[in-house]
Amino acid sequence: MKKFNKVIGLSLVMAMLAGTVTACGSSSDNAGQNTQTDSTNDGADVSSDGTAVWKIGGIGPLTGGNAIYGQAAMNGAQIAIDEINAAGGINGYQIVFNPQDDETDNDKSINAYNTLKDWGMQILMGSVTSGCCTAVSDYAVEDNLFLLTPSASSVTSITYDNAFRVCFSDPNQGVGAADYIADNGLATKVAVIYDNSDVYSTGIYDKFAAEAAAKGLEIVSAESFNADNKTDFSVQLAAAKDAGADLVFLPIYYSEASLILAQAASMEYAPTFFGCDGMDGILTMENFDTSLAEGVILLTPFAADATDDLTVKFVSTYQDKFGETPNQFAADGYDAIYIIKAALEKSGATPDMSVSDICEAMKTAMLEITVDGLTGTGITWSADGEPSKAPRAVEIVDGVYKAIQ
Amino acid sequence: MRFLSSLINGVSLGSVYAIIALGYTMVYGIAKMLNFAHGDVIMVGAYITFIVMNNAGLPVWLAIILSVIVCTALGIIVEKMAYKPLRNAASPLAVLITAIGVSYLLQNLALLIFGPNTKQFTSVVNFSSIKLFDGKVIIQDETVVNIVLCIIIMICLTLFVNKTKAGQAMLAVSEDKGAAQLMGINVNGTIALTFAIGSGLAAIAGVLMCSAYPTLTPYTGSMPGIKAFVAAVLGGIGSIPGAFLGGILLGVIEILGKTYISTQLGDAIVFSMLIIVLLVKPTGILGKNIQEKV
Numbered sequence: 001m002k003k004f005n006k007v008i009g010l011s012l013v014m015a016m017l018a019g020t021v022t023a024c025g026s027s028s029d030n031a032g033q034n035t036q037t038d039s040t041n042d043g044a045d046v047s048s049d050g051t052a053v054w055k056i057g058g059i060g061p062l063t064g065g066n067a068i069y070g071q072a073a074m075n076g077a078q079i080a081i082d083e084i085n086a087a088g089g090i091n092g093y094q095i096v097f098n099p100q101d102d103e104t105d106n107d108k109s110i111n112a113y114n115t116l117k118d119w120g121m122q123i124l125m126g127s128v129t130s131g132c133c134t135a136v137s138d139y140a141v142e143d144n145l146f147l148l149t150p151s152a153s154s155v156t157s158i159t160y161d162n163a164f165r166v167c168f169s170d171p172n173q174g175v176g177a178a179d180y181i182a183d184n185g186l187a188t189k190v191a192v193i194y195d196n197s198d199v200y201s202t203g204i205y206d207k208f209a210a211e212a213a214a215k216g217l218e219i220v221s222a223e224s225f226n227a228d229n230k231t232d233f234s235v236q237l238a239a240a241k242d243a244g245a246d247l248v249f250l251p252i253y254y255s256e257a258s259l260i261l262a263q264a265a266s267m268e269y270a271p272t273f274f275g276c277d278g279m280d281g282i283l284t285m286e287n288f289d290t291s292l293a294e295g296v297i298l299l300t301p302f303a304a305d306a307t308d309d310l311t312v313k314f315v316s317t318y319q320d321k322f323g324e325t326p327n328q329f330a331a332d333g334y335d336a337i338y339i340i341k342a343a344l345e346k347s348g349a350t351p352d353m354s355v356s357d358i359c360e361a362m363k364t365a366m367l368e369i370t371v372d373g374l375t376g377t378g379i380t381w382s383a384d385g386e387p388s389k390a391p392r393a394v395e396i397v398d399g400v401y402k403a404i405q
Numbered sequence: 406m407r408f409l410s411s412l413i414n415g416v417s418l419g420s421v422y423a424i425i426a427l428g429y430t431m432v433y434g435i436a437k438m439l440n441f442a443h444g445d446v447i448m449v450g451a452y453i454t455f456i457v458m459n460n461a462g463l464p465v466w467l468a469i470i471l472s473v474i475v476c477t478a479l480g481i482i483v484e485k486m487a488y489k490p491l492r493n494a495a496s497p498l499a500v501l502i503t504a505i506g507v508s509y510l511l512q513n514l515a516l517l518i519f520g521p522n523t524k525q526f527t528s529v530v531n532f533s534s535i536k537l538f539d540g541k542v543i544i545q546d547e548t549v550v551n552i553v554l555c556i557i558i559m560i561c562l563t564l565f566v567n568k569t570k571a572g573q574a575m576l577a578v579s580e581d582k583g584a585a586q587l588m589g590i591n592v593n594g595t596i597a598l599t600f601a602i603g604s605g606l607a608a609i610a611g612v613l614m615c616s617a618y619p620t621l622t623p624y625t626g627s628m629p630g631i632k633a634f635v636a637a638v639l640g641g642i643g644s645i646p647g648a649f650l651g652g653i654l655l656g657v658i659e660i661l662g663k664t665y666i667s668t669q670l671g672d673a674i675v676f677s678m679l680i681i682v683l684l685v686k687p688t689g690i691l692g693k694n695i696q697e698k699v
Binding site: 063064065067103196223224225226228229231232234235236238239242255258259262266267268285286287288 | 407410411414417418459520521522523524525526527534543545618619620622625628660663664668669671672
């Protein structure tokens, strides 16, 4: 009996080994090639019926406190892709889009990047948030993969020459905010409440403070909070109130902003609140009382109620498809795809080129194109990846955004 | 004036800590165990209330009762499955580490079930706030409700522990499990009852905390839970009035520290309090130093 068991055991082991050796044949090739930058595997990107396609990956927060941004960016990108595919694709090739969730977490963003690489991604639209984009860009540069972020605004997010961005950067936002407040005479005494554990928030605040000093705005109170302490803002608001600030600058995200608005209302402090693109999405928070956001001004280059043809068409398509009004992140995602299209058409690249060759071609093309998009007209790029276009502001009136000139 | 409103904000924050600390202290006093998952039971209580109120549209009092029932059941289940098997473990650390594990389990289960999107909690407290000094100092209605409820719960708990049979059984179990069992007390049942009461309190704490600070995510209970633990230690762990005192004191220290020292150092100040208390008076302000005579 023992000898019989031994024979069975041995034969099972042999069968298992045989199985792993044969099944593993193709995957072990991939495992080896994932670490090389000039692998031959990613040149053959084909759809299920064998024709070559463009594989564009997307990384952003599809769940979590910033889900509104990630979902909007992917939705906007999807609309653009559907339009382009219907019109014949880019250089005659169709686009396949693969959005991945990073929950605004750096590690998860890197995991998403690797998942997309395994899928055969050639161009990355992402990451949506600054911290994650900075983390992913370290990997994208090693693979020489073209990266276009729709909305990551930190300077560190596109330090390498393969990375570009659609939105304006934090320095521009901080400078733009200070300029806007000073030039439009919105206030003389300004308070700031920022998140000192977040690169987005501190980046904007630093430049805002510098520009405010240059423009003669007095910052009477600058208080911070951090990621572990973002529910109670009584101290920060009391400091702003006691210093007599008539405008409070909030370079933070909408979840915390909603709490600040509620707490300010209950302490009967009613300054003008001024935010940046992180404030966008505050009106679509579940169960949020939008009357608290009345009069809030935020910097955003996209206003859904603008009357130009492109915006009107985009807004109605988005509403039909997703049942809500798009925010600026959706517009950023839409523009990102059209920018990728413009660069690919300018460079004449095709999907059977390697990831690295596509990237090189696009890097040159980006400096030569001018794009008219939802988020700006005549957008051009410089070698550091920054777009040049001007920031505009909207005000929340009656629970909706209203463009102000 | 600034000092007065900071003081009141501190009491407001402290009242939330106090209610959470009551649960911590009760479980430690009776079962001699630090239930680090307490903060997350609070989060579960808040979620149940939110779902019942918003999605099912049921009235507030029904939502709270349901939430207390669910949390009590959760507390008993967790005790039976995770803590009871380790009661006689070689190291008392085993139960502590299990508690941390349960904490993560609850957070991630909530993430799976309720999703990570931030929910806006509608406050269940709807009185008008008290205004003093011509509106310069405002006391929130939630603060008043928190403090009043905290005192009521404190009195009820003290009466329960000292006057009822089940409460006396709890005291006996906390002093000497073996002797209590010899006297015919159902030790398992008593400890289960302790966790049940603690978790029921957690549900109420969750509703009150989210009424004061309306954002709700699976991670909402974690930091307040840790700070309430510091508060319980500060006031004397195992002492019920100590939890109340510790909670209020810690809230005041945190807000005053943030106002007058630095907003960035708020947490550092809170946790240095823990270190100072443990160095100077480890049993806390109202704690008793029990010497074992051999």
